[in-house]
Amino acid sequence: MSGRARRAAAGEAGFTLIEVLMATLLMTVILGALATVTAQWLPNWNRGMARVQRAERLAIGLERIAADFAVAEMMPINGDAKAPLxxxxxxxxxxxxxAVGPNTRPGLEIIRLIEKADDQGLALVRERAPFVPMPADAQIRFADQVVLIRSPFRVSFSYAGSDQVWQKEWRGQRQLPNMIRINVRDVATGQVLSVSSAAVVHVDAPAECARAKSAVQCLTARLKPDADKDKKEEQL
Known part of the structure; x- marks a missing residue:
């Protein structure tokens, strides 16, 4: 091969400066387009993932609340109490x-679901304490706080007995409520969300049945409140 042919082949094998600049410009345009598209969909993707995570945490919290209510025990605070705790x-x-969960001993425990505020806003917290007979005015020391539901959701409760009438409070009753409604609201709008539900309490025997020695005594304890109520109505 002559020297002229070799020089011509060597010139055709490489890139010219213009070709390098064009390739660099094209790559810059492509990267800019990708950056623009990413900047548009990445925030929406992050917001969508945050909503999914909040919904999952809400579902887990509601499931825990309903499971606790379903197995509530009709247990008085001590042997002299007439009403369950x-x-x-x-x-x-x-x-x-x-009692349920890791590192728990067999027996009963006192559960408190209460709304508290922290640096992140309002939250529904689950607390527990071991159950032991105590005076009616004793202060229960709760521990093991676990956040179940956090803002932007807010939870409130209402209670219904055998009459199916919802009440905002249930205190000092001789029986547990038949159902407990779990209302979930959006903090910003105050609107009740469709995920709100009601839990059925499976224990419906009075506290006296826990100390009754036979089914007859338990039945008598269940009928006594109604008999006393009828007697008072007759006197009136």
């Missing part, structure tokens, strides 16, 4: 249930 308000509930 159940204090129900609009923003808090205290009741007794069978």
């Amino acid at each position: 159940f204090e129900g308000a609009e923003l808090s509930v205290t009741f007794v249930r069978t």
